[in-house]
Amino acid sequence: MHNPVMNNSNSKPILRRELFFPFILLSSLFALWGFANAVTDPMVQAFKKVLELSNSQAAWVQMSFYGGYFCMAIPAAIIMRKYNYKVGILVGLTLYAIGALIFYPAAITQEFWFFCVGLYILTFGLAFLETAANPYVLALGDKETATQRLNLAQAFNPLGLILGLFTAQQFVLKKLKSDDIQDFNALDEASRILIKTTDLLVIRDPYVFLGMIILGVFILFFFSKMPIYKEKSFNSNSNIIFTRLLKNKKYIGGVISQIFYVGAQIMCWTYIYQYAEGIGVDNVTASYYQMAAFVLFVIGRLTSTFLFRFFKSGYLLMTFSMLAIFFNSGIIIFDNSLGLYCLVILSFFMSLMFPTIYGIALEDFDVDESKIGSAGLVMAIVGGALMPKLQAMIIDLGGNNVDDITVLGMSEINFSFVLPLFSFIIIAIYGYKNSVE
Numbered sequence: 001m002h003n004p005v006m007n008n009s010n011s012k013p014i015l016r017r018e019l020f021f022p023f024i025l026l027s028s029l030f031a032l033w034g035f036a037n038a039v040t041d042p043m044v045q046a047f048k049k050v051l052e053l054s055n056s057q058a059a060w061v062q063m064s065f066y067g068g069y070f071c072m073a074i075p076a077a078i079i080m081r082k083y084n085y086k087v088g089i090l091v092g093l094t095l096y097a098i099g100a101l102i103f104y105p106a107a108i109t110q111e112f113w114f115f116c117v118g119l120y121i122l123t124f125g126l127a128f129l130e131t132a133a134n135p136y137v138l139a140l141g142d143k144e145t146a147t148q149r150l151n152l153a154q155a156f157n158p159l160g161l162i163l164g165l166f167t168a169q170q171f172v173l174k175k176l177k178s179d180d181i182q183d184f185n186a187l188d189e190a191s192r193i194l195i196k197t198t199d200l201l202v203i204r205d206p207y208v209f210l211g212m213i214i215l216g217v218f219i220l221f222f223f224s225k226m227p228i229y230k231e232k233s234f235n236s237n238s239n240i241i242f243t244r245l246l247k248n249k250k251y252i253g254g255v256i257s258q259i260f261y262v263g264a265q266i267m268c269w270t271y272i273y274q275y276a277e278g279i280g281v282d283n284v285t286a287s288y289y290q291m292a293a294f295v296l297f298v299i300g301r302l303t304s305t306f307l308f309r310f311f312k313s314g315y316l317l318m319t320f321s322m323l324a325i326f327f328n329s330g331i332i333i334f335d336n337s338l339g340l341y342c343l344v345i346l347s348f349f350m351s352l353m354f355p356t357i358y359g360i361a362l363e364d365f366d367v368d369e370s371k372i373g374s375a376g377l378v379m380a381i382v383g384g385a386l387m388p389k390l391q392a393m394i395i396d397l398g399g400n401n402v403d404d405i406t407v408l409g410m411s412e413i414n415f416s417f418v419l420p421l422f423s424f425i426i427i428a429i430y431g432y433k434n435s436v437e
Contacts, residue, residue, distance in 0.1 A: 034160025068123025092128025254361025263387030300351025314434030
């Protein structure tokens with residue numbers, strides 16, 4: 001008898017031996033964009049301090065970073081459909097490097113918008129990488145083990161997250177002089193300019209170094225032999241593919257769920273600093289809590305990859321989403337360190353969501369259709385631009401601090417976490433619908 005909960009394909013290998021090296025190379029890309037995500041999240045708080053911005057103004061960091069995905073996902077899919085995944089990866093690495101290196105002239109001009117332009121172009125590159133790498137990994141083996149394979153590759157992503165956060169913590173947050181200033185207005189103009197100039201150079205350096213590393217990775221990919229999954233009939237009507245995608249409820253539900261998931265993830269990781277601030281925890285200490293969250297994220301990815309051998313992806317997605325709802329409720333209810341612990345633990349249950357939604361949404365399509373379908377799922381990352389901005393506006397309801405007023409008996413920062421709570425409810429519904437099919 002067929003069991004809608006249990007997975008009956010656990011005897012097939014996740015990856016064939018001859019594809020091991022290409023898989024490792026692809027998995028390194030997951031770490032690279034994880035690094036960019038993690039090193040950028042603390043920059044919201046860093047720019048807020050250095051440039052004396054409100055939470056809403058500082059949120060333009062995430063608007064720029066995740067907005068680039070939305071704008072470049074479809075062009076990336078078109079280029080890869082015309083050529084192949086490797087070409088898309090090389091274009092992505094080029095744009096990634098350019099965006100990171102723009103931080104050098106941006107620090108000279110000291111203009112916030114210039115930094116945002118750099119992040120915007122950087123994520124043009126990430127859009128190419130994610131549009132290529134995710135379906136590429138799905139194609140490297142049997143269709144029945146595709147979601148397992150993508151979860152395994154995505155396990156490299158939190159390794160990049162941990163390294164990125166460590167870099168931000170040790171080489172940015174600990175060196176920012178503005179973090180020790182309670183009132184910039186009490187300083188003379190010369191002191192304010194000196195602190196601002198010094199801190200912007202501190203912010204610049206990790207990105208410039210990253211840009212140089214990416215150029216090295218570009219050379220490695222350029223000279224490496226990768227399997228080619230090229231479209232055999234490129235002249236076929238793309239409208240047919242778009243029509244089929246739009247008529248597939250599983251795919252459309254996946255795009256919607258992905259918008260809310262990425263929004264929830266970025267809100268929980270970005271505003272862990274503001275949440276910590278609300279209970280009197282400084283930024284450097286808060287970064288240790290975020291590090292713990294990333295470690296749990298890694299453990300969650302590895303755990304879920306194992307569990308996929310026994311349970312259907314929809315069932316696991318629903319279960320992890322319900323547990324995320326439980327801990328998210330604790331973030332809202334508790335106004336102390338217990339709420340911060342809930343925020344850290346939540347990352348364990350977020351760990352399987354992105355690749356699982358991705359795999360479910362594309363499981364009905366072939367390689368060609370997945371190239372176009374992947375673009376929609378990467379565009380969904382725009383949730384990471386829009387929802388953190390909305391959360392910042394909630395936090396700023398009473399002023400630039402995180403607890404100026406109360407909303408329904410809760411501080412602004414606590415109340416703002418109703419947004420990720422709503423997101424996890426949407427994801428749980430999607431998981432449920434795909435667990436009973």
